[in-house]
Amino acid sequence: LSVSTAVLWTLGVLAWLGRPLTLVTFFVPVMLLILGVAYSVHVVSEYYDTLRGDAKISSRDAVEHTLSLVWLAVLLAGLTTVAGFLSNAVSPLAALVEFGWTMVVGVLATLICALTLTPALLSALGRPRRIAVSTEVSEHGRFSRLLGRLAAFDLRNRRAIFVFWGSIALASCVLATRLVVGSEGIRSLPADSEERLDFEAVNTHLDGANSFQIVVKAKELDMDEVRRNV
16 A cells, blocks of 8 residues: 555656656556565564564554664665666656656655555554564574674774775766767677678668658647638
8 A cells, every 4th residue: 555655646746747658657656666665564574573572562652663763774775766766867868867757756755655654554553463473584593694794894894885885986977978878789799790790781882771760840730720721
């Protein structure tokens, strides 16, 4: 219900703005279902862990405790996703720009629902009669020890990590300005490949094998006025 609400909000915004679904934005609802489930799962999982840890805690108190633990993690996960899709706004392709902005609206909607509607539903439904046994990995397991060492390394070197990945992000922004958008897939093949040599031969000796498109735009005509003029 939480994810479906976010999808409906997103489609409603598109309708309100008068924007139709295109071949690109058509995939937005599917992607929002995936992202929205992930955000809500964080909340629901921590909620049930809280219930397992305290057999007498009320559903309302469990929800409050859950949000105090996961709101920042869910918020950061959503904002980083927003930043990723927002990068499409600088694309020279109008379809990608529209897709990026639509996903930004959708991700924000799923984020809001995960932090508001999902907890509200958990609180309204009350404490379940039966709670499944936790399947958490033992803290003494190999995987848990590996994650513990990784977390300790991240905390000790957090400044260096920020500087390292910040430098990579800055370099990526500079190098991204050198990207060239093209539709000639044949240029991706090696210059001495048989396919490309044949393609170049057709261009040289015949009328050419390159395709191009001409788009003509015109204002919508008033048919009544056209009939009167005729």
